[in-house]
Amino acid sequence: MSYQVLARKWRPKSFGAGLVGQEHVVRALSHALASGRLHHAYLFTGTRGVGKTTLSRILAKALNCTGPDGQGGITSEPCGVCESCKAIDAGRFIDYVEMDAASNRGVDEMTTLLERAVYAPTAGRYKVYMIDEVHMLTNHAFNAMLKTLEEPPEHMKFILATTDPQKIPVTVLSRCLQFNLKQMPTGATAEHLARVLGDEGIEAEPHALSLIARAAHGSMRDALSLTDQAIAFCAGPITAAAVREMLGAVDTGHLVALLDALAARDAERLGRELEQMGARSIGFEAALSDLAALLHRIALAQSIPGSAHDDIADQQDVLRLAAAFAPDEVQLLYGIALKGLxxxxxxxxxxxGFSMTLLRMLAFVPVAAAAEPPSKPLLAPRPVSRLSVPVPAVVVAHPEPASQLPASPEPVVRATQPAPQRASASISDWPGLAGRLPLTGIAQQLALQSALIADDGESLALSVAARGLSSPVTVGKLEQALASSGYRRKVEVRLDEQASTEGAGAPVTAHQRMELERTVARQALESAVQNDPVVREIQDLFGASVISSSIRAPEAGTQG
Structure with missing residues (x-):
């Protein structure tokens, strides 16, 4: 007897455990069959290999089953031994017709099929027409079947199947009972493969079956076909190493090593890992996809404690990498991985392409220790094009009372202020210090949007209004940046929803000071433009007025 592939040998024959992941469809059909509430047209939708044709055959058996004694009726549990059940399983039941709409898509083929529908069934209780990939029919073919589909003969049942329901006319959809078949979950697919191989007497490592299940992308047929390939490839017990080689998949250890190199900002180490992966002829598209999946697990571990598991990487590796990267960095790396795909x-x-994606990650991941302060003040002198308006480099006149401005014993110059050299020095101007700390991302926002509560030389108490700024990883980066600037402090962050509200005596954040400076500079610029002799002359000649929102300081380097 010739060998029968696993996908055909283990095709489910009833509404049982073999229909993995389709419990919602099985439940609805079983209840309808048991109660006798039968629709005349069913539409099964879903990706390839999820059981559309299999469900169609089981439904046809349920409608035509006569039981082991030949006296049975419509049932939700077809016996599988009567003549009707055996004939449908063998593909020779005269009253069950499977039509491929991809190759029989015209109005002539549809007309011929419908002409035969009016005749009573020959051997069964119902005639069942199954039209696969029904979305491939032409518009004329759809129009030809509409009337029969809406009011078929009593002995007639239609089953339509498609992978693309969006292409089916609404007039057809409205005449069918629609069931959307889900993609198989990876875990459920691996468990089913384990049962199949157990019955086949073939040993397999659980991780090898997980690799096959992920490579199948939700299709049980693809999973069983890959299992057939793995049996032939391994010529013995199915191992994870052999399946990985067969699929061209990357070992999780390589992905972890790549992320370790990125966390350390080690370009040489990253290059060595890329060379090793190239020497192993790894499938780089699958490697990039697995890297994105690993980053997803890391993000889950950072946001949801206890969510890390060994689906893609060892739990300890996921937790270690979750501590090595800030949440915003993980999101950045994930986005770069998807763009690289x-x-x-x-x-x-x-x-x-894979190498450039990793180098892009290395280029965009911030290096806190090497961050340089800006080379010039935020309020640098800027010439104004066409107008002889002087813009002051340092604003000395304030349009608001001095009592409303934050008192500062140090000048507000972020670019050139040297970092303190003594760890014991007290922090007297937290906004000024926060603006020049070598930080990026969320850690920089923590520094800029926090207000100083207390500093005793050993610990620093800050208040913030946003809860998301106070994660342990972010606070740790702030402590490192303070240490690199000469202030060794243990940072304590307290949540205060009123921290961002300015008022008399309220602590000032660096962000508030920067906004105030921008406001003062803006007012000075507008006043300078309004008082410019050229502008006044134009206003007098043409009766013009200055629109304040149109005043822009020119970019540095432009000629006036």
């Missing part, structure tokens, strides 16, 4: 087909070759 999109651009992989445009690259000279997959290895180059």
């Amino acid at each position: 999109q651009e992989l087909s445009w690259a000279p070759d997959p290895a180059t």
